Amino acid sequence: MPKYILKRCIIAVFTLLVLITIIFFLVRLLPGDPFNDPKVTDEVRARLEAYYGMDKPLIQQYFAYLGNLLKGDFGVSLIYTGRSVNSTIAQTFPYSADLGLRALGLALVVGLILGTLAAQKAGRVIDYVCVLVAIIGVSMPDFIIGALLKLIFAIKLRVLPAGLWNGFSYTILPVVALSFYTLALITRLMRSSMLEVIHQDYILTAKAKGLSNFQVIWRHQIRNSILPIVTVMGPLVAAVLTGTFVIESMYAIPGMGKFYVESVHDLDYTMVLGMTAFYGIFLVSANLVVDILYGIVDPRIKLAESKQKADDGEEG
Amino acid sequence: MTETKPNEMTGTPAAEDALLSIRDLHVEFKTYGGSIRAVRGVDLDVAAGECIAVVGESGCGKSVTAKSILQLLPSHNSEVTGGQIIFDNVDLLQYNDREMQKLRGNKISMIFQDPMTSLNPTMTVGRQIAEVLIKHQHLSREEARKKTIEYLAMVGIANPEKRYKEYPDRLSGGMRQRVMIAIAMCCNPRLLLADEPTTALDVTIQAQILDLMRGLQQQFNTAIILITHDLGVVANMARRVLVFYAGKVVEEGMADDIFYRPRHPYTWGLIKSMPRLNSEKKEDLVSIEGTPPDLFAPPKGCAFAARCDHAIQLCLEKDPPMFNIEGRHCAACWLAMENMPDALRPAWMKAEKVNVEDFD
């Protein structure tokens, strides 16, 4: 187990290093040298040069940048005087985290239930309904579902607010819109994973024991079929996160995603790069946590380790 | 069933002393091209405490018959299309799901072929046994744990307290099959269905598992239906043997009848294909040429006719019924019919006690 965790950590560190290196060299490649744009105020330019160490050789600049990131300093805005990436993240990230966690939670709960239901009733009407919901869900980009929900419920029917983040009723549309794709994906995955488990021999054994259908499903099927879902949690977190870019812009939620898209539009390069570095670190860490969680949840990984131990003569 | 039932004249009522009587069982599997008639009119009786063996090639319907007793066939593509399964004077085919659940693992239990995949990999072996006790005997968790450990010891697992907490991956194939036996036996079932219980195991382990099953059978007076393709296993365990071919019983009798006085060419083929240590001639193993018919569209006559050296025209045209030979010994072969000209019968069929080396 420790060996497995260590391996995942080393890979994550390398991943981050590669990502940061790419970001650094992309800064150098920016078209038309935006640092010398006349719109950039002198004060900002001074802070930029301090941050990136423009006067030093490239390799020193690289390590200076790495050092800054290690200290948790993501840089400053190219356009707005006195605005740092850090303060922006501190202000906006809580909204995004709130939105993202709600959406992920909704997607997990509903997705797992629908997937289980579909697999249990495979080939019946309920299955077809769940499969239909799932396939529509994965075919509807969040910007479309978000726009349509807003059009129907906020603009035409006027039953829910069309924007901002001021209480529960404000959360409904964006959370539903953001979770829809993930929910559909989890439904599909859970369904296929459970269908595979259903055909395993040990399920027949469980039935031959005389367990009720509920006991067979709950004790023997769900646990084993949830494991593959855990492996895709990393990409799912990434999907929800990128979804916040669109959903927050659409519903005027003052989150990091909305700000990120605005910075992209304003060509606030240093802001974009700084926030990208933050997103990158966040997602790589999320992936790492998921990997480690998976190692803990799946006894087969533990077993592989303990078997090794047993083979090494420490046991049995 | 459009087909005439050739064995309707032998369709006797359930035997008085039978614990389980299967009568004229038909099972079909649906595929997208049509249906496969996996079991085509099987009759089978087991008395309380008796051990019978069901032998035959893979795909001959022996596993399907066993699974249909417990209604464990997948409901989406298989169907029992006819017959009765009478256990303790009740037709199990009339039971609903809830009633079946009370029976499974309790009065009738089952062991499967592959112990490597038959245990849940994410649950400790102890819990997998204990859940049966909790379900059927309504024990508390603690009582179930104690009893599970007793059973683990009884099936010959050393250090049962420690094994209780282990996952199946840590156990060898033989150990796992012992766990499966503990699961099957822990409610003292009246009937045990053992579906190729030793096929996936090493030969040395096979004997141990058979010994264990025999011991438990005597201890609890459990009837066993032992499904196997290995005649060696049969000789060790069963008093009575049923030979299956293409979804039907083709010969039935006491073990001695089957081994020494076979009356069906398929049974004879099985016996000849058994490896023998004491054979003086160093000859090749004899196999039965060809493959069983596709049950997608079974032949009109005897299903074995195409592979049979002794087939006559009649075999191609009409499926033979079960002919009684002597006592409980019956065979579904036209050549076993009483008024069949003796000249058509091969020498082994006429012999009082056959010895494989004397023929061919």
Add this chain to the structure above:
Amino acid sequence: MTETIAGKNTPNIELTDELLQRVGKNTEEMNKVVRPSLTYWQDAWIKLRKNPVATLGLIILVIYILMAIFAPMLTPYSYRTNNSRAMNLEPMQNSEDEIAAAAESGEKLAPHIFGTDQMGRDLWARTWMGARVSLFIGLAVVSINTVIGCLVGGVAGYFGGRADMIIMRIIDVLYGIPMIILAILLMVVMGSGIVSLIVAMVAIGWISSARLVRGQVLQLKSSEYVLAAKTLGASDMRVIIRHMLPNISGILITNMTMAIPNAIFNEAFLSYIGIGIAAPMCSWGLLARTGAALMEIYPYQLIIPAFFICTTMLSLNMLGDGLRDALDPKMRGKY
């Protein structure tokens, strides 16, 4: 039968000489296979055709592809011509100015089937031009990814050893980089455009196909039949072409079909946040973006591109599901 006494159950059959004729073994009959024997691809094709959902997906896709090729040629309107006198027209309408002009010149006036956008550009022409761009990008990205993936994954899986170890370490590291984040970065730096989009999506996208191919190759390499082929002296080339490719291709095709909607989605997403395709060029994502901005007044400008994005992705997913069921050897013979 247990109750019957010997000899009592003799059926009433007249044993004629003909019936007693010895026939013996019938070698042909005993190995007869009644079920129709089909090749892998025949079997897959039958299954696919029997699957109405997948067939529907295939039909919709074919229609869209044909429309993307021909529709822009068959409309008198250009996707890029602004017309300040025909702005934001509802579908199937023409502006009064256009009608007057047509009456004057005596030409037959073509309706704006999907209406016009806020610059007066014909949305029918833009929608199918957008289809070209979106479908092309989807197909191009996935094809390039698959080719790179096959090469890298194939080399790693087939030759194994050091090459495999190095490639796998690199893939492990790169796999963790969030694809969409990197794509956004690259787009910011490279600027919008079709080529930038393809490059940005291929940059990380090839990794999952490489992993897939490697996994498949490794599995096949250790399979008995490949071992048998090698034992019989087949060359690497022959093993790869005769044994590996046919067995991987099913999974690869399924995977490609499932990856195209992802690529289309990513293109739409990048265009939607404003860094994918720039006007006057258009893609479905860009159309949805402009439509969403005006959806309170002109909802059709959002609904039309949304409909095409969703139905295309839906068709590809339906086809992909059907292909997976039809091509997956594990599923063969089921149903």
